[in-house]
Amino acid sequence: MLFNSFQFIIFFIVVTSVYFLLPYQKRWVLLLLTSCYFYMSFVPVYILILGFTIGVDYFSGIAIENAKAGQRKWFLLLSLVANVGVLSVFKYHNFINQNFTGILNCFHVSNPIPYLSILLPIGLSFHTFQAMSYTIEVYRGNQKAEKHFGIFALYVLFYPQLVAGPIERPQNLLHQFREKFEFDLERIGEGLKMILWGFVKKIVIADRLAIYVNTAFNHSGQHTGATFLLATIFFSFQIYCDFSAYSDIAIGTAKVMGFKLMVNFKRPYFAQTMAEFWKRWHISLSTWFKDYLYIPLGGNRLSAIRLCMNLMVVFLLSGLWHGANWTYIIWGALNGAYLVIEILGKKIHLPFLSSQLPQKLVRIFKILLVFVLSSFAWIFFRANTVSDAFDIIKKIASFKGPLFYENPSMLIYSFAGIFLLLLVEMKQEFYTGSFSFMHHKSWVVRNFTYAVLIIILLVMGVFDGGQFIYFQF
Amino acid sequence: MNPNQPSKQNKQSSQLKGFVFKTLLLIVIVFLLDFTIGTTLKYFYFKQESGFLYRTTYAIEKTKAEVLIFGSSRASRHYNPNIFSNRIHLSCYNVGHDGNFILYQYAVLRTVLKRYHPKLIVLDITRGDFAIRQNDYERLSALLPYYSGHSEIRPIVQLKSPYEAFKTLSFIYPYNSLLFSIAVGNAEFNKQKMKDINGYVPIEKIWNGSMATADSLPNYPMDSIKINTYQSFINDCVSNNIKLVIVCSPYLFKTTNPDNTINLAKAIALKSHIPFHDFSTDTIFVNKNQLFADSIHLNNGGATIFSNKIVDKILPF
Numbered sequence: 001m002l003f004n005s006f007q008f009i010i011f012f013i014v015v016t017s018v019y020f021l022l023p024y025q026k027r028w029v030l031l032l033l034t035s036c037y038f039y040m041s042f043v044p045v046y047i048l049i050l051g052f053t054i055g056v057d058y059f060s061g062i063a064i065e066n067a068k069a070g071q072r073k074w075f076l077l078l079s080l081v082a083n084v085g086v087l088s089v090f091k092y093h094n095f096i097n098q099n100f101t102g103i104l105n106c107f108h109v110s111n112p113i114p115y116l117s118i119l120l121p122i123g124l125s126f127h128t129f130q131a132m133s134y135t136i137e138v139y140r141g142n143q144k145a146e147k148h149f150g151i152f153a154l155y156v157l158f159y160p161q162l163v164a165g166p167i168e169r170p171q172n173l174l175h176q177f178r179e180k181f182e183f184d185l186e187r188i189g190e191g192l193k194m195i196l197w198g199f200v201k202k203i204v205i206a207d208r209l210a211i212y213v214n215t216a217f218n219h220s221g222q223h224t225g226a227t228f229l230l231a232t233i234f235f236s237f238q239i240y241c242d243f244s245a246y247s248d249i250a251i252g253t254a255k256v257m258g259f260k261l262m263v264n265f266k267r268p269y270f271a272q273t274m275a276e277f278w279k280r281w282h283i284s285l286s287t288w289f290k291d292y293l294y295i296p297l298g299g300n301r302l303s304a305i306r307l308c309m310n311l312m313v314v315f316l317l318s319g320l321w322h323g324a325n326w327t328y329i330i331w332g333a334l335n336g337a338y339l340v341i342e343i344l345g346k347k348i349h350l351p352f353l354s355s356q357l358p359q360k361l362v363r364i365f366k367i368l369l370v371f372v373l374s375s376f377a378w379i380f381f382r383a384n385t386v387s388d389a390f391d392i393i394k395k396i397a398s399f400k401g402p403l404f405y406e407n408p409s410m411l412i413y414s415f416a417g418i419f420l421l422l423l424v425e426m427k428q429e430f431y432t433g434s435f436s437f438m439h440h441k442s443w444v445v446r447n448f449t450y451a452v453l454i455i456i457l458l459v460m461g462v463f464d465g466g467q468f469i470y471f472q473f
Numbered sequence: 474m475n476p477n478q479p480s481k482q483n484k485q486s487s488q489l490k491g492f493v494f495k496t497l498l499l500i501v502i503v504f505l506l507d508f509t510i511g512t513t514l515k516y517f518y519f520k521q522e523s524g525f526l527y528r529t530t531y532a533i534e535k536t537k538a539e540v541l542i543f544g545s546s547r548a549s550r551h552y553n554p555n556i557f558s559n560r561i562h563l564s565c566y567n568v569g570h571d572g573n574f575i576l577y578q579y580a581v582l583r584t585v586l587k588r589y590h591p592k593l594i595v596l597d598i599t600r601g602d603f604a605i606r607q608n609d610y611e612r613l614s615a616l617l618p619y620y621s622g623h624s625e626i627r628p629i630v631q632l633k634s635p636y637e638a639f640k641t642l643s644f645i646y647p648y649n650s651l652l653f654s655i656a657v658g659n660a661e662f663n664k665q666k667m668k669d670i671n672g673y674v675p676i677e678k679i680w681n682g683s684m685a686t687a688d689s690l691p692n693y694p695m696d697s698i699k700i701n702t703y704q705s706f707i708n709d710c711v712s713n714n715i716k717l718v719i720v721c722s723p724y725l726f727k728t729t730n731p732d733n734t735i736n737l738a739k740a741i742a743l744k745s746h747i748p749f750h751d752f753s754t755d756t757i758f759v760n761k762n763q764l765f766a767d768s769i770h771l772n773n774g775g776a777t778i779f780s781n782k783i784v785d786k787i788l789p790f
Contacts, residue, residue, distance in 0.1 A: 006634075006636045006639070006640075185488050185489065185491075185492045189492075407654070408653070408657075409650070409652075409653035409654055409657075412653050413650065413653070443495055447495060447498055447499045447502060448502065450499055451499060451502040451503045451506055452506075454503050455503070455506050455507065455510065455645065458507065458643055458645040458646055458649060459510065459645055459648075459649065459650075459652055460649075460650065460652075461649065461650075462650070463614075463640070463646075463649060464611035464614065464633075
C-alpha cells in the first residue's frame with residue numbers, strides 16, 4: 001500500500017478514527033494488526049521474515065538483560081547475526097554470488113552456488129536496522145528489554161515508518177506505545193499539514209521530475225550531455241522530494257495519532273559543507289551509522305588517517321545498505337571521499353574565501369558547491385550500471401548535442417515544482433520568524449493555503465507516479 | 474467531582490465544533506476552486522481548433538470520415554489520408570494518437586460506432602503492443618476529458634485504476650497536467666504551427682542517427698487484457714460490417730527474431746479472416762534512413778511511399 005494511493009487515504013482515515021475511539025490501553029492491538037495488514041498488502045508472505053526478526057530480537061533483548069556480564073555479548077551477537085543474516089540472504093546473496101562467479105570465471109571455474117529468485121522484501125534494510133538498534137541499546141544498558149511481545153512487535157512493525165523510516169530508536173519510540181494520546185486538534189492539524197506538504201513534494205515535484213529523469217537514465221545511450229546534466233539536477237531534487245515526502249507523510253501520520261517520530265531531513269541542499277549535508281540528509285540513518293559504527297570504531301578521537309579510514313568504511317557500508325550494486329558502493333565511496341577531503345582541506349587556508357568576498361556570496365558559493373558534489377555522486381546512485389554512470393559523466397563533460405524534451409510543458413512543470421520547493425525551503429531556512437501561510441494566525445489564510453495546495457495537486461500532480469524510491473532499500 | 478471538568482469538556486466541544494466548521498469551509502473552498510478552474514479548463518480544452526488535443530476531440534466527437542486510421546504516433550506519422558481519399562475516393566481521417574495503443578484505440582472505436590459506421594478501418598499495430606506495461610494503462614488519461622460525456626469509454630478508462638470514477642468527481646482532474654497544453658492549444662501562433670492533414674502529422678526530417686543492423690527482441694510476456702481488447706476491436710468491426718485491415722507499418726531496423734505481438738496479432742487477424750499486412754521487414758524501408766525521421770517513424774517522403782503501398786493492398790475497394 002503506497003502512501004500516495006487512495007487505498008492509503010481510506011486506510012489512514014479508518015485506522016485513525018478507530019484508534020481514537022479505543023481506550024488507549026488497547027490501541028497497540030489495533031496498530032499492530034493494521035501494521036501487519038499494511039505490510040502484507042505488498043507481499044503477504046514476507047511478514048514471516050519480519051516475524052523471524054521480531055522473535056529473535058525480542059528473546060535476545062530479554063536474554064541480554066538477564067544474562068551475566070560475560071554472556072550478554074553472545075546474545076547480542078546472536079541478534080546481530082540473525083538480522084544481518086536475513087539482510088544477506090534476501091538482499092546481498094545474488095550480488096555476492098555474481099561477483100564470486102566473476103572471480104571464478106577468471107580462473108575458468110564455474111560457480112556451484114545457485115542464484116536465488118526472490119523479490120527483495122520492501123523496506124527490509126529499514127526495519128532490520130531499527131530492530132538491531134533495539135538489541136544494541138539493551139546491550140548498552142540504555143534501554144530496558146521490552147517484556148510485552150505485542151508492543152515490541154509494534155516497535156518493529158509500526159506502519160507509518162515501517163517501509164522507509166525514519167529508522168527509530170527504542171528510547172524514542174517504545175515508551176510511546178504505552179502513552180495516552182488525547183484527541184488534540186492542534187496536533188492533528190499539524191500532522192495533516194505535514195501529510196499535505198508530503199503529498200505535494202511527492203506527487204507534484206518528485207513524480208514529475210521522475211518522468212524526465214527516467215527517460216534519460218533508462219536510455220543512457222540515446223541522450224546527450226545537456227540532457228544528462230538537466231536529468232542529474234532533476235534527480236537531485238527528485239530523490240530529495242521523494243524520500244523527504246515519505247518521511248513527512250510518515251511523521252505526519254504518526255503525529256495525528258500522537259506519536260513523535262524523529263526528524264529525517266532538514267533542508268539538505270542548503271548545507272554549506274558535506275559534513276553538514278549529512279547532518280541534514282536521512283538523519284535517522286546517518287545517526288544510526290554514527291552511533292553504532294563510527295563511534296565504536298573510535299569516533300573523532302583518532303589520528304587523521306584512522307579517522308579518514310573509518311569515514312570511508314562507514315560510507316562504503318552506507319552505500320551497500322542502499323543496494324546490492326556497485327553503483328551504490330561507488331556513491332558511498334564518493335561521499336566518504338568528499339568528507340575526507342573536507343577534513344584534510346580544513347587545514348588549507350583560502351584567504352579569498354574568508355576576507356575579500358562578501359559573506360553572502362561565499363555562502364552561496366558553498367551551497368552550490370555542496371549541491372554540485374552531491375549531484376555528481378547521485379549520478380552513480382541513479383545510473384543502472386557503473387558503465388552507464390561513466391558514459392553519462394563523459395557525455396556531461398563533453399556537453400554536446402541538443403536538450404531533449406518531449407514537449408515544453410514537461411520542463412515547465414518540472415521547473416515550477418522546483419521553484420515551489422525552493423520558495424518554501426528558502427523561507428524555512430532563512431526567514432524562520434517571518435510571514436507564514438501554513439501557520440498564519442488567521443485560519444482563513446491557512447484554509448486558503450491548504451485549498452491552494454490541494455488545487456496545485458490536482459492541476460500539476462502526477463497521479464500515475466510510481467512507488468517511493470527508498471522502498472527498494 | 475472536579476469542578477473544572479464541565480468547562481474543560483465545553484472547551485473541547487467548542488474546539489471540535491470549530492475544527493469541523495473550518496474543515497467544512499476548506500471543503501467548500503476546494504470545491505469552488507476546483508469547479509471554477511475545472512470548468513475554465515474544460516471550456517478552453519474543447520475550444521481548441523488545432524493541435525494534438527484537438528485531434529483527439531475531433532476523432533472522438535466529430536469525424537464522419539468513411540475511412541479511419543487507428544494507431545499510435547506511428548499511425549499518425551505514416552498514413553496520409555489525402556492519398557487514401559484521392560485513390561479510394563472516400564473521405565479519410567487519421568485518428569492515430571501519440572503513445573497510445575490498443576486500449577485507447579478501442580475506446581475511440583466505441584465512440585465512433587456510437588455515432589456512425591465507417592466503411593473502412595485501418596488498424597496499425599506496433600512491436601510490443603501486447604506487452605505487459607503499466608505505462609500503457611496510465612496513458613489512458615488522454616481519455617479523461619471525455620469520461621463524463623461518453624459512457625462507452627468508461628470501462629476502458631477504469632482499467633487505469635478502480636478509483637477513476639471517484640477521481641473524476643473533481644472538475645480539474647480530467648485536465649490534470651494539461652494547463653500549458655491547453656493554453657498553447659488556444660494561442661494564435663499555435664493554430665498555424667500545429668496544422669495537420671486530416672490527422673496526419675508529417676515529419677520533414679531525415680534520420681542521421683546510428684544504423685543498427687539488427688535488434689534482438691526480448692521474448693516478453695503478453696497482457697491478456699490487451700489481447701482481448703484487440704479481439705473485441707476486430708469483433709466490433711466485423712459485427713458492424715466494417716472492412717478492417719490490420720497493418721504493421723515499416724521500421725528502420727529489422728530484428729533477428731519476430732516480435733511476439735506481431736505474430737499473435739497476425740494469427741488472431743487471420744483466424745477472423747481479416748487481412749494482415751506486415752511491413753516491418755519490408756526491404757523497401759528497412760535500413761533506408763532517408764525514409765525515416767527516427768528509428769520508428771517514417772518521414773513525409775517515407776509516409777507517402779508507404780501510404781500508396783497500403784492503398785495498393787486495399788484496392789480494389
